[in-house]
Amino acid sequence: MTDIVLKSRLAKRPIQEPTAWDRLKVNKNWLGLWFMVPAAAILILFLAYPLGLGVWLSFTDAKIGRSGVFVGLENYEWLWDDSTFLLSVFNTILYTTVASVIKFAVGLYLALLLNERLPFKAILRAVVLIPFIVPTVLSAIAFWWIFDPQFSIISWSLKKMGLITTNIDFLGDVWNARWSVIFANIWRGVPFVAITLLAGLQTVSPSLYEAATIDGATPWQRFRFITYPLLTPIIAVVMTFSVLFTFTDFQLIWVMTRGGPVNATHLMATLSYQRAIIGGSLGEGAAISTAMIPFLLAAILVSWFGLQRRKWQQGESND
Amino acid sequence: MTDAFVQKVSDPKAVLTASAPGPDSSEGMSYLDSLPRRLVTLYLPLGIILAVLLFPFYWMALTSVKPDEQLLDFETYSPFWTWNPTFKHIYKLLFETDYPLWLMNTMLIATCATALSIAASVLAAYAIVRLRYKGAQWVGGAIFLAYLVPPSILFIPLSTVVFQYGLFDTPFALILTYPTILIPFSTWLLMGYFKTIPFELEECALIDGASRWQILTKIVLPLAIPGLISAFIFCFTLCWNEFIYALTFISSTQYKTVPVAIVTALVDGDVYRWGSLMAGAMIGSLPLVILYAFFVEHYVSAMTGAVKE
DSSP, X not given: XXXXXXHHHHHHSOOOOOXXXXXXXXXXXXXXXXXXXXXXXXXXXXXXXHHHHHHHHTTBOXXXXXXXXXOTTHHHHHXXXXXXXXXXXXXXXXXXXXXXXXXXXXXXXXXXXXXXXOXXXXXXXXHHTHXXXXXXXXXXXXXXXXXXXXXXXXXXXXXXXXXXXXXXXXXXXXXXXXXXXXXHHHHHHHHHHHHHHHHHHTTSOHHHHHHHHXXXXXXXXXXXXXXXXXXXXXXXXXXXHXXXXXXXXXXXXXXXXXXXSTTTTOOHHHHHHIIIIISOOHHHHXXXXXXXXXXXXXXXXXXXXXXXXXXXXXXXXXX | XXXXXXXXXXXXXXXXXXXXXXXXXXXTTGGGXXXXXXXXXIIHHHHHHHHHHHHHHHHHHHHHHSOHHHHSOTTTSOTTOOSSOOOHHHHHHHHHSSHHHHHHHHHHHHHHXXXXXXXXXXXXXXXXXXXXXXXXXXXXXXXHHHHTOOHHHHHHHHHHHHHHTTOTTSHHHHHHHTHHHHHXXXXXXXXXXXXXXXXXXXXXHHHTTOOHHHHIIIIIHHHTHHHHHHHHHHHHHHHHHOOHHHHHHOOSXXXXXXXXXXXXXXXXXXXXXXXXXXXXXXXXXXXXXXXXXXXXXXXXXXHHHHHHO
């Protein structure tokens, strides 16, 4: 029976030399090109091109509805003498540093706690992540209400406890507003740090801790000489992401304070929105955005070397 | 502490079974800590952190069902509980504002952008990992870099681009720009998943005469379904969460998404607006929380996978 099948096949399809088209159809580079087209089209049209355009816009005096002419470094010179811009740089650095450090500390602590033997561990882990799931804007509105100058539940509770006598003006006072938005950012960022670090912790073998305990290591020594070194690579990556997203934050500030009071909480991102979209000076706004790029590059470099380090630690070659 | 230890030693069988490699639910070293100690070092801090993390949601939900007279009066009524909840705010939100329309917009934009991104990412990830065309590694690196470009430095030039393409103030402005955030992420995630699928399966299919397209749709995709779900959930959440593009590219109220509409259209001078604002925030988060509740594992693996790869 197989003979018959074979014979009929052979009769139907004589052996032929593959044509150029056949060769092309299995050519990896040709196929790869077509597979990449949809992603590449979107990323080039809506990411790479605007990125370049943004740098170009920062050298022009473009306004909304009017394409500008090349003005060289004028926008940057202008910004250099602009106290609001300098204040926003200060705010951004303060916001990023304080929030990232606390997010890391609390996140790591929470991860260590969740790594213990606990009842309902899965549910706890799921609940911890909820602040990260809920859209930032919506939780920012909740914080706006919690930080209300007159009807803040925090002020009320502190007054009932007899700790303060007048309401705290959370978002109306310069430093109060800064700490309030930093708190909201930490609140939102801790779950991300904690859950990703927890995933890293779960890969650490318990036998290492058992061996160290037998050798008489204290809990601090176990953390310092086992957990921390094994966790370093993932910490590098998580913190790079965290710093990156904190540095370029927009939503939280925009909802809670719009950069006020007296520009005290303006970050570079919110200031660029205000100048470019509300004020209409696209060129100046683009210059503020472009000024964020050096910081971004620094974060990317840290992340890159963090990843490299992870590979050789696992004994893999760098591919 | 000692009790547990004595009990263990007095029962040699238990010691033997305990030392055998078991599931992760084994006691480990935690028997070294006594209960009071665990209370102070573990449950207490955990409880405090959880309370802080969850309080805003409780406050949100409570405010959205409080009657007006209790909303601002903390003295006569206890602020932390209400005995006569009302659906007035939610009713007002759903039937007297455009809120359902905004929900539909958000849902539509998030679904379309996610579907588009996943389709593009599957092809790109497969090509990078398995076709290994010339320069695939460099393209993979470039996509990772694209992941690190934040929307807040792109929105100004993008607004002029969107205007040039004639997309300004249409849902397409968002459906086409959200993938710039989603594609790098989901490509990176799917690359990780595709790498775990044995190459031998594909070789067999190739020998049997399958084309690359057939291999992708009939072998790789069915095996990568958990990865696809992870990518889908995470992308959907990101879309729902996105704010700055939606704020910049959409100006008419009927096309707005929930986060933008709440901030721009729902905020008015009314003292009692907090009720409907909180209701809006709560209803806007619910779809995501429900989705998340069903796919926690996928979501976590997406989040940690993107970092670990």
